[in-house]
Amino acid sequence: MKKFLIFLPVLSLFFLVLNSQRSVIGSTGYAGPEICKGCHEDRYESYIKTSHGIKADPRTPAAKQGCESCHGPGAAHVNAGGGKGVGGIIPLSPKSPTKTEKKNATCLECHSKGKVSMWDGGKHESKGLSCTNCH
Numbered sequence: 001m002k003k004f005l006i007f008l009p010v011l012s013l014f015f016l017v018l019n020s021q022r023s024v025i026g027s028t029g030y031a032g033p034e035i036c037k038g039c040h041e042d043r044y045e046s047y048i049k050t051s052h053g054i055k056a057d058p059r060t061p062a063a064k065q066g067c068e069s070c071h072g073p074g075a076a077h078v079n080a081g082g083g084k085g086v087g088g089i090i091p092l093s094p095k096s097p098t099k100t101e102k103k104n105a106t107c108l109e110c111h112s113k114g115k116v117s118m119w120d121g122g123k124h125e126s127k128g129l130s131c132t133n134c135h
Contacts, residue, residue, distance in 0.1 A: 033066030
């Protein structure tokens with residue numbers, strides 16, 4: 001009985017910490033790029049070497065929500081344990097099953113204005129390609 005009385009508070013503390021971490025991740029819907037990197041290090045390292053991964057440029061995804069700027073909030077994906085098709089992450093690779101229109105809409109959230117707005121009337125649109133065919 002004495003061991004149980006010592007063990008119970010330790011167990012309670014463990015679950016309290018676990019739930020507080022989950023609620024922090026889930027409270028905004030975003031997990032953050034460091035969480036993404038934990039499971040997708042190769043993709044993360046590749047991403048930060050691109051123009052999209054420059055944190056110092058306020059126009060980039062890296063300066064906003066990182067990976068989740070394009071792939072969508074990842075908290076549900078993380079809380080569900082990850083995996084393909086889990087938690088609402090938008091797969092954007094050229095081979096992903098995501099429809100071309102959805103991929104293009106994701107890219108066009110940023111690439112439809114200013115110096116990066118070369119989509120409308122361009123060769124990609126006329127050929128029905130996805131933005132991700134090039135990236």
